[in-house]
Structures are given as structure tokens and as C-alpha cells.
Amino acid sequence: MQAVIDSLFTPIGNDGLIGGLLILNGLKVTLMVTFFAIILGAILGVGTTLMKMSGKWYLTWPANLYVGIIRGTPVVIQLVILYFIVLSSLDVDKISAAIIAFGLNSGAYISEIIRAGIQAVDKGQMEAARSLGLSHGQTMKAVILPQALKNILPALGNEFIVLLKETAVIGFIGGVDLMRAGEIIRSRTFEDVVPLFTCALIYLILTYTFTFMLSRFEKRLKQSD
Template sequence: MNLDFSQIVPYIPFMLKGIWVTLKFVFFAILFGFVLGTVFALFKISRIKTLKWIGDIYTSIFRGTPLIVQLMLIYFAIPQLTGYDIKPFLSAILAFGLNSAAYVSEIIRAGIQAVDKGQTEAAQALGVPYYLMMKDLILPQAMKNILPALMNEFISLTKESALVSTIGYLDLMRRAQVVGAQIYRNFEPLLFVAVIYWVLVFILTVLGRQLERKMKYSD
């Protein structure tokens, strides 16, 4: 096998910097997606038909189209339509956050509806305001039930983050491509960053299990 990992040694610091670059946009995308997903989940369980319709249409659009198409539309269409030169970092956060929100909204909706309806009825009978009931009673219980599904979504988002290399964002994947172009060897740098992605996902998986276990025993 014609392999020579010694050629990528000088470029290892350059590729390792991609870890922070990748995690930075993934963190903001996850945060944005979680907040927006929670809002749309509440829309979907609302008694107001317009809000339910908005939530369903949103989910249908973002789950029914490829993430890379959404990324390209945001990165290339916004400057064309508005004249605003959007940066790759902001494009990545918007595309991944909006896409993740569609999936998170379904996860949270299912979690909320899995909570015993008797608790909702009891809170309403006691005159507890809707937002307090959701914040203090329903959502905390729903989160315990949906934590594994949420962690899977966040792990998938981390792996899919490699797609941002298509718009020139210097994440892990893009840096591996740059190194490959410099040394005219692609397998070694790609394998190197593949291992890094695996380590990141492994760490997230372990942290997710520990958090799940902690919440389970906090009942």
C-alpha cells in the first residue's frame, strides 16, 4: 500500500485547529436549533390551527429537502436576493440550525405528548398559567424522555457538519482537502480527520449517556 503519513505531520496543527472551528459553529447551530425547535414543538401542540399549520409546514419543508441544498440556498441566494454578503460561518449556523429545528420540534412534540395528560389537567384545574405549566412541569419531564433522541440528533449534526466544506468554511473537512491539495495525497489527511470526527462523536456519546444516567437517577 502506497501510504505515507509522514507527509501530513507538518500540517497536523493546521488540521487540529479545525476542531475548534467545527465545534464553534456546531454549538451555535445546536443552540439555535434547540430553541427554535422548542418553539415549533409548542406550535404543533397548540389549539390554534394557524400555529399548528405553520409548525407542520416548516417541518415538512426542512425535513423534505436535502441539508446541502438548504446550505447552498442560504449561502448563495441571500447575497443574490438581498445584496448582503453572508459569511460561511453565519450561513452554516442558519442552515444547520434551521434544519435541526425541524427534527428537534418533532422530538420535543412527541416527548410532551408522552407526558401523562392528568398532570396537565391538574395544573389547569389549579389555574397554573400555560407558560409556567410548560416550563416547570411538562418540559422537564419531556426532556428526560427525549434526551437519547436529542443526543442522536446532535451527534448527527456534528457528523453532517462536514458539509460546510462545500462553501469554503475552514472546518475539519475543508482543512483535510486543503492539505490533500498541497501534498497531492488525499487519503492520509482524510483518514486523519475521520479519526478526529470519530473521537468527537465518541465523546459526545459518552457525555450523553452520563447525562441520561444522571437525569434518570435524579427522579
């Protein structure tokens, strides 16, 4: 018990910030990066899906290249390259760089999720709607996308949870997220168990909370059917 108190209430660094507050600040960074990155990823995912399904090579080719590069390289390498090389000449802070990097990464996966959800809808739905006089855009908006959303919702929820955990590598560019805060406390107090298990417990609580909220939302969608 004394080790827990010492780890969470010992001043860390020259500013006198105690370990517990450092973890809270790290948690705030983790949630902030995850929230804005998933929004950016959703926008990029929708745009990339539309490009891939446009049937025009000059749109399909760059979309496939983007998805292939992102899915074929580790997110930590993408983060480091973006911050230290691509954005090195710009005055971009670490949190913004992390949001961009994780947003780009998430966008590629969300694109594939959306594409798979749309293709899972029976083609007869499109043909029937078009035969009733609806345009392609009207059919996608009123018929295909609502059905695809229910198909892809679990996968989108999983992507959000995966993204939340992937943000633990922000420390590679010097950002102080939840995981990095635990590492700082561990290095300053020489106490390994409490800081690391505290971070693990917080991640566990967050993932279970979001999973529960997602399951409740899915049940409401099923009831609406």
C-alpha cells in the same frame, strides 16, 4: 510513518500553514458551527413546537410548512441555497451562513423531538395539575416539561451528534471545516490515506466523547428520580 509526517507537516498554500495546523483550524470551525447551530436550533425548535401545539391555524400552518420543507430536503441543498441565493446580497461570511443553515435544519428536527416528548407524557398529568388549580403554563413548566426533558434527552443528544457530522458539507460553500481541511491536504500532498483517516478519527473521538458525556448525564437524571 514518513507519509504521516509529510502530510501533517508539509506547508499548505501560500501562507505556509502546515497540514496539522490546517486540521486544527478546521476542527475549530466544525466545533464552532456545531455549538452555535445547536443553540439556534434549540431556540427555533421550542418556538416551532409552541406554534404547532397552539391550536391556532395561523401559527400551526407556517410551523408545519417550515418542518416539512426542512425535513424533506437535504441539508447540503439548504446550505447552498441559503449562502448563494438567500444571503448572496448580504455581507455574511461562510461560518455565519453555515451556523444559520444548520441551525434552521436542526430546529425542525428538535421541534419534532420536543413535540413527541411532550405528547409522550400521560394526559392525566395535565388534567391532575389543572384540577389542583395550576394554569396551563404553570402545568407545562412544573409538570409536563420536566418529564418530557427526560424522555427527549437521548434524542437531543443524537441530534447534536448528527449535526456535528453534517457540518462536513461546509466545504460546498467554500468554508474550511475539518473535512475540507483534510481534502485540501490530500489535494496538495497527493496523500489520500493519512488526511482522510485523520479526519475520520477526530470525528470518531468527538462523537464517542459526546456520547459518553450524554450517558453520564442520563445516569445522573435517573439517580435523581
